[in-house]
Amino acid sequence: MAHHHLTVDGRQLRADRIYPNVGARAFVPNMPGLSDIEYMTNVELLELDTVPEHLVIMGGSYIGLEFAQMYRRFGAHVTVVEKAPRLVPREDEDVSATIREILESEGVAIRVDAGDVRFSRHHNGFQVIPRNGAQPIIGTHLPVAVGRRPDTDDLGLEMAGVETDAQGYIAVDDELRTNVGHIWAMGDCNGRGAFTHTAYNDFEIVAANAGLLDGVSRRVSDRVPAYALYVDPPLGRAGMTADEVRRSGRKALVGKRPMARVGRAIEKGETFGFMKVVVDAETEEILGAAILGVGGDEVVHVILDIMAAKQPYTAISRTMHIHPTVSELVPTTFQDMVPLA
Secondary structure: OEOOEEEEOOEEEEOOOEOOOOOEEEOOOOOOOHHHOOOEOHHHHHOOOOOOOEEEEEOOOHHHHHHHHHHHHHOOEEEEEOOOOOOOOOOOHHHHHHHHHHHHHOOOEEEOOOOOOEEEEEOOEEEEEOOOOOOOEEEOEOEEOOOEEEOOOOOOHHHHOOOEOOOOOEOOOOOOEOOOOOEEOOHHHHOOOOOHHHHHHHHHHHHHHOOOOOOOOOOHHHOOOEEEEOOOOOEEEEEOOHHHHHHHOOOEEEEEEEHHHOHHHHHHOOOOOEEEEEEEOOOOEEEEEEEEOOOHHHHHHHHHHHHHOOOEOHHHHOOOOOOOOOOOHHHHHHHOOEEOO
16 A cells, blocks of 8 residues: 555555555464464354364453353353453453353353463363463363454555554544545554444544535544443443543442342343443533343443433433333432442
8 A cells, every 4th residue: 555556466446535444353362382272263163063062262351251151052161261350351340240140150161360371282172271370171172362453464554654553553533534644444443443333433434524424523532432242131331431430530420220120121030230320420421331131232322322412310310211121220220329439
C-alpha cells in the first residue's frame, strides 16, 4: 500500500479513499512446550466433528468460556485454564464468581492463577502444568483462546505511512481516520472494539461523516461500550464496571437484585445471576450495568438506550414495566441503591 494505490494478487488498485477492515485472528503466545504438541484456535475448534475426550481450554474469558460450556453440554470433559486469579478478570469480582459457579455447576473444571504454564506430550494427548508445583492436567484437545491480534502485519501499511501501535492495531482518531488523511480503519484492526456490533458501528461512523447517512457527524467517543458474554445464562454489559467507577474516584450509587427475585426467571427455572447498576451520585447519570441471567443480553438494552440518550436513572426507575418479564425488575433495582463502597 502506498498513498492511493494497493497491490492485490499482482493487480494494482487505486482509490481516493481507503478503508482497511481486515479483522483479527487468534493470538498464540510463546509458552514452553506449546509448539511440540497439537493445539487449536477457535477456527479449528468450530471444525471438530467429534466430541473430545478432554478439552483443555487455555483462556478463561469470552471465547474460552463460551466454548467450554458448549462442549461440556456436548458431553466432553472440559477444563479451563486461566492466567489471572479469576475468570473474565475485566469484570467485577461478583460477576466472575457467579460465572464460575454457573460453569462448575455443569461440571466444567476451572484452574486459575496459571502463571507459569508448561506443555509436554503425554500418550495420545498432552500434559499441562499450570504453574510450578501444580497437579498436571492431562488432555486430548487444546484450544488456545487467550486473545486476538489484528491482521495488519502483512499489509505494507508502513509504505503509506500509516501508524500502528505495538500490538499492530491501526491508530485512529475519534472519527476512525488514520494519520494519513484519506485512510480510515474499521473493525477489529483499529483496537476500538472486537465485536460484530462495534465493527458495524464503525462503518456507520465513517459513512455518516462522509455524508452517506443522515448527515449528522458521529464519533467513537459518543457510543456507550456494550457487549455480551454468551454463556447460559448470558451476561449483558453496558458502560463501566463498578471497579472502574471506584478507580475513577466518582461518588456513586450501586443497586443489585438477584435473578431469583424475577418472576420470569423463576418460571423458567433459571435463577442464576443478578442485575447490577452503578449511577453517578451527583449527576444521576447511569455509569454502567451488568445483567447476568436469563435474557440479560436483551434486558441490558433497556439501560443502554437511557445511557445513550444521556437521561438520568430516574427515566427508568419511574417507568412502569410489564409483568411478568425480566425487564420489570430493572426499575426496582434503580429504586433501591446504596453508596458504592
